[in-house]
Amino acid sequence: MQRGSPVVVVSASFGAGHDGAAEELAARLRAQRRAVHRHDFVDLLPRRAGVLLREVYRRQLTVAPRSWGWLLALAGAGRLSGRAATLTAAADEATLAAVGPDARLVVSTYPLASQVLGRLRRQGRLTTPVVTYLTDLSVHPMWIADGVDVHLALHDDTARQAKELGATDVRVVAPAVRHLAARTGRPALRLPAHGPLALVVAGAWGVGQVERAALDIAATGLAVPVVACGRNDTLRRRLNRSGRVLALGWVDDMPGLMRACQVVVQNAGGLSSLEALAAGVPVVTYRCLPGHGAANAEVLDRIGWVPWLRGRADLAGGLRAALAGGNAFAPAPLRPESVLADLAVAA
Structure with a gap:
């Protein structure tokens, strides 16, 4: 039986990476008998804007991947910050409704969702603590949103990048990946x-x-x-x-x-x-x-x-x-802290 106030996990179906991390975090929380509510940021944008944005992103990576690199560089330099704020603001009300009044914690595995959640925290409209789980080893500025309480990084190098971009409370955790079964023949x-x-x-x-x-x-x-x-x-x-x-x-x-x-x-x-x-x-x-x-x-x-x-x-x-x-490049330097332990502290 699930217990306590729910943990809300917000991801985005832009490929499978953000969703995969969210799925594993949700599975570990449920294993602790915690209630988990999951949401796709694509669905929080109004009038199918998220579906359109996802399709544009997919086609861009398929047809003109270099243009994606240029777009990220512009966003990292702050040249698209106004447009990004306008786009994400359209998801504010739906995000508040998705979190609800009783959530214990909100976890984001997608940068634009973190931007929305951080803004709502800064405005005082969201009182629930927010954690961003950085799915990338490289930290783009869009990942770091003022108002987010805790950022979880997968390596000391990633934590350093996050702090240089303005994140305050950054904790290094092991990646949230599935426990693997025996080798399949x-x-x-x-x-x-x-x-x-x-x-x-x-x-x-x-x-x-x-x-x-x-x-x-x-x-x-x-x-x-x-x-x-x-x-x-x-x-x-x-x-x-x-x-x-x-x-x-x-x-x-x-x-x-x-x-x-x-x-x-x-x-x-x-x-x-x-x-x-x-x-x-x-x-x-x-x-x-x-x-x-x-x-x-x-x-x-x-x-x-x-x-x-x-x-x-x-x-x-x-x-x-x-x-x-063999396993020469396995991530031996990872610290053994549990992702869940940091989520619990943040809550």
């Missing part, structure tokens, strides 16, 4: 029976230079590329026609798939990277997305969690090192 997943496998992950939408990355891996002869295309069926069909790549559609058991492979190749530094590290599978960054992908890649490389292979000349050597090094 290749036959159950219909994977090649022989040879090292390199799992190429590209988020729920299968965006970025995925095809080029997979073919580059195949050309090294060091591993068979297995591509998790997410919901991008067009990419999956095209890759499978190449005859050099095994392309999969949506995978429910992503941790099991990771454990069946010998290395994970990622391009955005999001949830998939953290899940692979938690599973003890070596991870490398290759052909990363502009904007948040490149920013996360830089931090992951700097802190020693995931090496960034910046070009084809680095790929073969990077794959060899990962395949030979």
